[in-house]
Amino acid sequence: MRKTLLIFILFFSLAIQAQTVFWTETFNNGCVQNCLAGGVNTGNGAWSTATSGVNGATPNLWYISCAENGQAVGTCGAACGANATLHLGAVGNSDCGCLVCPTGDCGAAYDACNGATFCGGSPQTNQRAISPLISTVGFSGISVSFDYIERGQGASDDGLAYYSTNGGASWTLLINTAKTAIVGACAGQGFWTNYTSAALPAACDNIANFMISFVWVNNADGLGNDPSYAINDLKIRYTTLLPIELIDFTYSSLPNATSLNWETATEKNSDYFEILKSEDGIYFNSIGNVKASGNSNKLKKYNFRDDKISNSVAYYKLKMVDLDQSFEYSPLIAVDVSNSLGIKNNCFLNTNNEIEIGNDYALVNRFETISIYDVEGKMIAKYSLPDYKKGNKILIPAQILNRGIYLAELIGSSSAKSHKIFIP
Numbered sequence: 001m002r003k004t005l006l007i008f009i010l011f012f013s014l015a016i017q018a019q020t021v022f023w024t025e026t027f028n029n030g031c032v033q034n035c036l037a038g039g040v041n042t043g044n045g046a047w048s049t050a051t052s053g054v055n056g057a058t059p060n061l062w063y064i065s066c067a068e069n070g071q072a073v074g075t076c077g078a079a080c081g082a083n084a085t086l087h088l089g090a091v092g093n094s095d096c097g098c099l100v101c102p103t104g105d106c107g108a109a110y111d112a113c114n115g116a117t118f119c120g121g122s123p124q125t126n127q128r129a130i131s132p133l134i135s136t137v138g139f140s141g142i143s144v145s146f147d148y149i150e151r152g153q154g155a156s157d158d159g160l161a162y163y164s165t166n167g168g169a170s171w172t173l174l175i176n177t178a179k180t181a182i183v184g185a186c187a188g189q190g191f192w193t194n195y196t197s198a199a200l201p202a203a204c205d206n207i208a209n210f211m212i213s214f215v216w217v218n219n220a221d222g223l224g225n226d227p228s229y230a231i232n233d234l235k236i237r238y239t240t241l242l243p244i245e246l247i248d249f250t251y252s253s254l255p256n257a258t259s260l261n262w263e264t265a266t267e268k269n270s271d272y273f274e275i276l277k278s279e280d281g282i283y284f285n286s287i288g289n290v291k292a293s294g295n296s297n298k299l300k301k302y303n304f305r306d307d308k309i310s311n312s313v314a315y316y317k318l319k320m321v322d323l324d325q326s327f328e329y330s331p332l333i334a335v336d337v338s339n340s341l342g343i344k345n346n347c348f349l350n351t352n353n354e355i356e357i358g359n360d361y362a363l364v365n366r367f368e369t370i371s372i373y374d375v376e377g378k379m380i381a382k383y384s385l386p387d388y389k390k391g392n393k394i395l396i397p398a399q400i401l402n403r404g405i406y407l408a409e410l411i412g413s414s415s416a417k418s419h420k421i422f423i424p
Helices: 003-020 359-364
Strands: 020-025 048-051 063-066 085-091 125-130 143-150 156-162 172-175 194-195 212-219 227-238 245-254 257-266 272-278 285-291 300-306 313-322 327-329 335-336 355-359 367-374 380-385 393-397 404-412 418-424
Touching: 063 125, 085 125, 212 227, 245 313, 245 335, 245 418, 257 272, 257 313, 272 300, 285 300, 355 359, 355 367, 359 393
Parallel strands: none
Antiparallel strands: 020 227, 048 125, 063 085, 085 227, 125 212, 143 194, 143 227, 156 172, 156 212, 245 257, 257 300, 272 285, 272 313, 313 327, 313 335, 355 393, 367 380, 367 404, 404 418
8 A cells, every 4th residue: 555655746746747837826916905806916917807697885995005925835824025916805885884894905814794784785606707818829738727815604704716718708717725724823824835736628628718816705794804815816727738739831922932931839849941832732842941949839930932933823831740750731822923803721721611712813814703613614603703892802702612633714804813722
C-alpha cells in the first residue's frame, strides 16, 4: 500500500509540474478600500459584476481592494496590507444594516442581518463577479487555481466558482468551494486555502471566449459569520501547447509581384514554412521557405514575396513543417494577377466556400450572370449576379461543388470572360 501511495504522489507531482500558467490575475489595483469590482482592470481586461439570483434592496457587493489582504496559503486572513483581493463586502450605511462598517468595504465582511429590522432593506444577496475574456487559443488541458477564504452560515451563505466557454452567455459550475477553517488566532478570519481543478472539459481548449466567475449568495436571516468570500491569485494553466495554428493566409498584389501573408496564433516545435505554387491547382512546386518561430503562444506574422507573375490564376499553399519533419498543409488561396476576379477558397478568410467577384469588375464589364461548368463542359449552376451582391463584392455560394477544377463563365450584354476555379 505504501509503494502504491508513493507512486500516486509521484504521478500527481509530475502532473502538476507539467502544467504551465499562461494567465494570472492578482487583483492588485492599488485600491485601499471601497473600489467596486465592476470595471477594475489590472492588465487582463475589465472585471464586471451581475445579479445572478434573488437580491434584497441592499445586497452585499463585490469589491477589489486590499481591505481584505491577500495572504499566503495556510495563514490567517488580515486587513489591508499591499495585496488586493476580490471579495464580497457590505453596501455600507451608518444608518441601516447591523454591520458596523459605514464605509461599506471592510474586506470579506458581509451584512447577514434581518433587513426587515433595518430600514426595510434586506441584504439578501446573489451576486456574480465576472472575469474579462480569457483566450485559451493554442492550449489544451485547461485547469484553474485560486486562493480563497470563505465562511458564512452553511449552505445559506455560500461561495461558488463557475466557468464559461461562450463569453458568459451560460455558466458551468466549477466548484462549490468548501468552507475554510477558523481556528485559534484565525477566529473571525479563517485560513487562506488553495483550490486547483483537474483538467476541464475539451470545450475549454483552444477558444477565445473562456471566462471565470465567482458567485456569493447569502440570505437575510440575521445569522452568519465572517469572513464572507475572498479570492486571490487566480491562475489558468495548460498541459499541452497545440501545434501551429494558422489563423490567416491571404495575398496582396504588388507591382509585378504577389505578397503572401499569414499569421499564426500558436506554434509548437515549428521549423519552417515552405511556400508551394501551382498553375493548375493540382501540381505544386516549391518557390521558397520562411523560418518559423519554434514555440510561441503569441500572434506571429509572416510574409513572402513572389516575383514571378503568371498570366493566369496562380494557386498557393503553405507546407508547415515541424522540427521532427512532420507537416501539415494550409488551405489554398487562388490569385488572379489581373486583380479582376478574387476567388478565395480559404476558410480563414471567412468566405464560407464562396466565389468572390469584385463588384467594380462586374459593373465595368456589364456582367449579369455567372455559369459554373465542370471539366467535361456540363453546367453545374447558373446565378444572376445582382442577386448576390454584398457591399462591394458579389459572393456566389460554392457549397454544391466537390473538390476539383471548374470553369466560371461571366456573361454580360456585350462581354464574356472565363475563369478557372479550383475547389480544394
